[in-house]
Amino acid sequence: MAYHMLIYVVAFLPATILLYQLVPQKFRYIVLLCANCIFFCSFSKGLIIYLIAAILVAYFFARWIEKIGEKKSDGQKAVTKAKRKVLALGIVLNLLVLVVLKYTNFFAKSFIDLTNVFGSKWKFAPIRFLVPIGISFYTLEIISYLTDVYRGTIKAEHNFAKVALYLSFFPQTMEGPIARFSETADDLYAGRGITFNNLKFGYQRIAWGLFKKMVVADRFYYMVSYIFSNYQKLDGSIMLVGAMAYTAQLYMEFSGGMDIIIGSGQIFGINLPENFRQPFASKNASEFWRRWHITLGTFFKDYIFYPVSLAKPVKNFAKKVKNVFGRNVSKFVAPTVALFCVWICNGLWHGAQWTFIFYGMYYFVIIFIETITEAPVKKLTDKLHINRESNVYKAFQSVKLFFIVIIGEMFFRAESLKAGFIMFGKIFTDFHISYFWNHRFKLHLDAYDLIVALVGVLVVVIVGFIRERKPGLRERIDRKILPVRWIVWYACILTVIFFGAYGSGYSVVELIYAGY
Template sequence: MTIISLKFMLFVIIMMLLYFLVPKKIRWCILLIGSYIYYFIASAKLTIFLVVTTFTIYWSGILMNKVDEKKQISCNGKDKEARKVLKREAEKKKKIIIFITIAINVGILLFLKYGNFISKNINEILNLLNINTKIPFKKVILPLGISYYTLQALSYIVDVYRGKYKAEKNWGKIALFLSFFPQMLEGPIGRYEDLAEQLYKPHDFNYKRVKYAIQIILWGLFKKMVIADRAALYVNEVFNKYNEYSGIVIVMAIILYTIQIYAEFSGCIDIVRGVAQIFGVTLAENFKRPFFSKSIQEFWRRWHITLGEWLKDYIFYPISFSKLTINLTTNVKKIFKGYIGKIIPAMFALFFVWFTNGIWHGASWKYIFYGLYYYIMTIIGMILTPLFKQVIIKLNINTKTFGYKMWQMIRTTTIVLIGMLIFRAKRLKVALQMLLSIFTFENMGKLFNGELFKIGFETSDFIVIIVGVIIMFIVGLLQEKGYSIREKISKQNIVFRWTLYYGIIFSIIIFGIYGKGYSASSFIYGQF
């Protein structure tokens, strides 16, 4: 039951009717029951892993609450030294609880998602050492959204440990927080403090809210079915038969894949945010016009925002403020003076951020290198920043001009395109082969005779993609300038509004990729 299927739409309608018809007190229960029904349909017996995560997260939170309560009672009437001892003991107990909880949940993720990858690499090492032993492991089917709900669960329990908020005492409410059905396929990765009140609070039917929700759902369907799935026809043809293509064809395939993954991922997020909005829940925004970025750092602040923020809060900051990094900073500054000495500790922490980013996307060296590619690009940018500033000053370059900003966006997009090649290619070796084949400058004639636009689809399909991209660009540009498009539309007369709505609906019906013999492209980020 994919989120672009009629079955899913029917499921949402039934959920909406039930939610607004039952008494307010139990509306959150309808969301919980519906979410588990949806999850069971998608993952069947693998639902047990979601239950285990929910169970461990819930009870570890409760246990840490009890440790804190016991500490507060014990500290009453005690002197300063005694209170310090009691606090240390309580902290030690909480560390044991959170260590076990993280170990269980990360262990489940490692076993299911990375078990085959780990055993395969260990077997290769044993083979190199002439050790005639093999670790058997069969590839398993992943539970839906395990990479997303695991991070969401870890953020909750770490925040409880840090004292950001008290643990939730209602098991069902934690279960809903981790299983809310719109965000199970591709996120976004939610935070408890942002979602809790919205999920548990009963919402009344609001015409304006539902209208806005349907608008964003239609926009997401347009991006997915009209643009992304059409681009996939070209992309799949070239990447599956990469030995048959080179030069400008490879360049076009990389560009179209970048369009595909953006239109698909952001389209999916639009759909699920719209569905959640029907029930009065505002999910986090996961994209903010990433291709207007002027640097790689800015790109990742605009692309898959919730993953980037999670990595920052739970990987970068803990490592940056760890005793190891503090000692490293002290020693490094003795050797390297000035700017380099200041950035080396950040470089150390960023390595773990980008390594985690890469391995989170998939269990292969390709994804690890994908993360490290952005790490290298980020580090190069950090190191060369002072040099760039000197060049700008000496050449008297005006950095506020349109031309300079355009250069920054082109430079950033080029780096991203290479990253997308690594991400999409079957293996690292294939990515390198395809990258090198670009510089053969073969097939340039295809650009002029029209054959370039007939690989995997017809020229008319390419025109539809171009028109779709132009529409996305205009919408993005208006949003970048601060225009609320939905607010603007809502202020127009009813004829204009419904003409626009029907225009989008019919464009999806007419230009969407679907029909007999066609299976909608599975969501790329849904496999993670």
């Protein structure tokens, strides 16, 4: 069972809603916890043991940190040091499970490949691990929970069931968003009754998410799979089309999934954090990542970027650089070291492949260049009397960012780093528009499906443009007269029913981010 499946939308979710509403308010969080177990077991079965173990670590280590903090007689320094040790142990235990399950084969193969360069003849035999879906997401939530208890920004929860609910809330299980305890705890445990408005807005958002996932993303899947599997015999123009198609597929699926997830939470009065905010309206890569996978970015900012940039060794290194090269260079040291750590972690978090590590380093280099060239570019545009607020300049920035993003996604999706470079190279050495035109309907996407997908993209772009210019689109639609509201939402629902990529001729497309 997954969020975009019929069984979830018309059976599991309504049954949970009904039972939730029938139970007394103080027990409603138990209903959600039971729903979490059923949902998780529907696709991971016995692997729920990993989730239970992670919840136990989060619960007991948070209580342990809190208990140490209550020992006033030991002195502040001693207490802080003891708390830090417990925090480190709790984080290491959780990361150890993640690293063993997801990265053992990657590190072992990389080591063997390296030794083979020097003449060894070792062969790699991968170990088959069963990795629970969502482990990368709930591991980060545990780290944020323990760290926030350590910092004193939240209190440790003494009710084990409530900690379990926070870390396993079923809409978030597969793809996030990565919520902080302080953001969702009150809503999760309040047990508020389901209101008509929450039910209406929740299902409206689910319908919009299904439109993006089933009408657009799932259609591009077939083209993308064909192009990235047959890149060696295809033209550079097809490589570019494949990169654009994958970017569209990824955005439509992931943001559509977030719409379904956040809509599901909204039905129960639980406000989950937003994960996308018109990312392609950004001016540069830095802004793009403040709008794309927002909760992952804020996690890395709060729990890696700031701690690393403020770490004593980094500060000392910055001082040495200042003594040699001066302040203008040294001011970039701490942010650059922290940025490097963020993007290494970002790449590795997505998966145990060199393509993901390269993806992280790609954005590290891009954002680093943007940072150090910001002042010179401003001076240059001022000198040339270029208005940076003009529509032409903004269009230039958008086009530049678009190509930065699709090239990054090309490597992200590539079968290997070598394949990514071959595809990238073909764009410059073997590019023929005529080849694309002659093969445009031979890429496992016929004329009908291509038109439906492109119209779907256009609809999402228009809606995004309206939301960027004036937020609150759903609320404005809700204030319209009844026939207008019905036309808008029934059009969305009927489009999913009649134009969704399911049934005869289509296969079930797995969620991309559920594999991370």
